[in-house]
Amino acid sequence: MKRELSETVKYILKMQCKFVNADYDTLDFVNDESEWYKEFEWTKEQEEDFKIWLILYLKTCPMKNYREISTSPRRVKNYKTIANEWCFLYGWSYKKEK
Secondary structure (H helix, E strand, O other): OEOOOOHHHHHHHHHHHHOOOOOHHHOOOOEOOOOHHHOOEEOHHHHHHHHHHHHHHHHHOOHHHHHHHOOOOOOHHHHHHHHHHHHHHHOOEEOOOO
16 A cells, blocks of 8 residues: 655655665655665664754754654654654664674
8 A cells, every 4th residue: 555755754764865875766665565664774873863863853843844743742852752763663774783
C-alpha cells in the first residue's frame, strides 16, 4: 500500500538521507513493502548529529510543520523525545563496529 508523505516528513527524510550520503529520490518511502531503512547504515555519532539537527528544526519550524510530526506541546523535553522516536521508527540501522 502506498501512502502520501507530508512536505515536512519529506524534508526530514531528505535531511536524514544527507547524513548518510543517500539519494532521497532513489528510495521508496511510500510503499509499505519497501525496506528503505535497510539500504543505508549510520554510526551512533551520525544518528546523534541528526537528532541535534532534528531538535533544532522542531524548535524553529512553523507550528503547522510541527503538528505534522507531533501533537505534544513545544518543549525541549518533547523535542528530544520526538527525535529519539523518529530515529527508532524511521532511522537507519547502525554500522557494525569493527
